[in-house]
Amino acid sequence: MMLLGSFIGFGALLEGVGFPLVAGMVSTMLIWALPAQVILIGGVVSGTALPAVALAVTLSSIRLLPMVVSIAPYMRGPRRNLLAEAACAHFVAMTMWVEGLRLLPRIPGEGRVPYTLGLGSGYVAISGAGTLVGYALAGSVPGPLAAGLLLLTPLSFTVLMVRNARGATDWLALGAGLALTPLTMGLAGGLDLMIAGVGGGTLAYLVGRRLEKRR
Amino acid sequence: MSGFLALLPDVAALAGAPATLAAATADAVAPAAHGPKLQMDAWTAVLIVVLVGFLPTEVWRMLALIAGRQVEEGSEVFHWVKAVATALLAAVVARLVFAPTGLIVAVPLAVRLAALAGGVLGFYAVRRSVFAGVVVGELILIAAATYYLP
Known part of the structure; x- marks a missing residue:
């Protein structure tokens, strides 16, 4: 759909x-x-x-x-x-x-x-x-x-990612990607995605894995 | 990687592209949609799609297969890569909402964000139904768009 x-x-x-x-x-x-x-x-x-x-x-x-x-x-x-x-x-x-x-x-x-x-x-x-x-x-x-129609892609992926998120790492990565993008958006083509994705994802991994292992 | 990125400004300058690649890509679609139509032979366009679109995309999928052959489900590398992929996808989504192109620009950012939030709430409210979430979010946006668009 x-x-x-x-x-x-x-x-x-x-x-x-x-x-x-x-x-x-x-x-x-x-x-x-x-x-x-x-x-x-x-x-x-x-x-x-x-x-x-x-x-x-x-x-x-x-x-x-x-x-x-x-x-x-x-x-x-x-x-x-x-x-x-x-x-x-x-x-x-x-x-x-x-x-x-x-x-x-x-x-x-x-x-x-x-x-x-x-x-x-x-x-x-x-x-x-x-x-x-x-x-x-x-x-x-x-x-x-x-x-x-233009909203359909971001909306459906947001809901799908929320459904798929388990564990702290998933939620942190989701939040980091969303939150970092407005800050990095001014950077030239593609670089913004790299920073929000690789940076945000790595941060989420470091914090999330620590939280998950504590339990 | 850093060497590759360092090439960026040079390539853009050589190609006579607009000041930034972001400007070349993000802003290209909306104004063009109302401008004069492109005159292009279908087979030239197919060739461009294959050389300029397909190859630069497929190369990453194939590189990933080679790079990922040793990565097993559940390993630490796997968790890290999955976190990066999740954050990247979230960033793509965020960019579509914060800096969209096309008619949706007429709807204020606050409403676009409210539609996303409404979608997530709808998903939780109706037995974790993705469809319900999408319907709620779309209704919010379309209702607002009828107000903001002539």
């Missing part, structure tokens, strides 16, 4: 700026990370030089590294298979990470790879459909609803 809404928003953006639909669909299938897609389209449309756009996309996608590292242990079968792991890793983005951390630990080892691939392709299919619908509907959505 949230995915559908977010990608309807993305489809509407494509139509609004005149970016070819085919390429937009390819970006949903291949990039499969909405912030990177929005940065790419925004950069290309504003006429920013492509190397600078590539750099901005690279910086925004660094966050996928800790996500993949922390979910990879749940996406492995009993036997290691690099190709299967790579296919699973491709589907890791915000939704897959949040939902995977909740769902995958309950799946027995041999079922985790097929489960991940199925869930991931399902998410990508929903998102592709959303991109199409958004492209088709763009312009006919009234203003307040369009604003509502």
Whole structure:
């Protein structure tokens, strides 16, 4: 549901700026990370030089590294298979990470790879459909609803992260990321996320693990 | 990493980009949406998506697989990386709320934050239902947006 809404928003953006639909669909299938897609389209449309756009996309996608590292242990079968792991890793983005951390630990080892691939392709299919619908509907959505679509991504992820938070470390990391961002936002592209993420996350780990071990 | 970041200003300057990359990315979308439409061949655009979007993103996923092969569930490194990933995601969310683009800019920050808080409260109020939380948050925002948008 949230995915559908977010990608309807993305489809509407494509139509609004005149970016070819085919390429937009390819970006949903291949990039499969909405912030990177929005940065790419925004950069290309504003006429920013492509190397600078590539750099901005690279910086925004660094966050996928800790996500993949922390979910990879749940996406492995009993036997290691690099190709299967790579296919699973491709589907890791915000939704897959949040939902995977909740769902995958309950799946027995041999079922985790097929489960991940199925869930991931399902998410990508929903998102592709959303991109199409958004492209088709763009312009006919009234203003307040369009604003509502834009809130869907941050709102749904906030609620999902609150649901998934267990233990002090999770809560501290969530709070640190939210609280540090207004302070670091003025810094140039991508650096703000790095400070709020790596700094806030490390702080949360140090304090949170100490609290968790005391109990 | 630090060496890579040090390259930033040079690359931006060489590319003739706006003063900061943040300006190039964050502000690009909203004004462009109302400006003249882009004239671009679909296959050129696909090529750009693959080279400028897909490769810079996928490289991190694959690097993570290689870097993370020794990381086991429940280890200390795992806990640290998970905390960093959580904080990063929270930071992405916070940036979408504190510095959004598009029509939602017309709604004051306090209302956007109230919609988030309402979403979390709705989630707890209705048997930990994510759907209920999202509905509550959206209702707050859309109601406010009808007031602030013409």
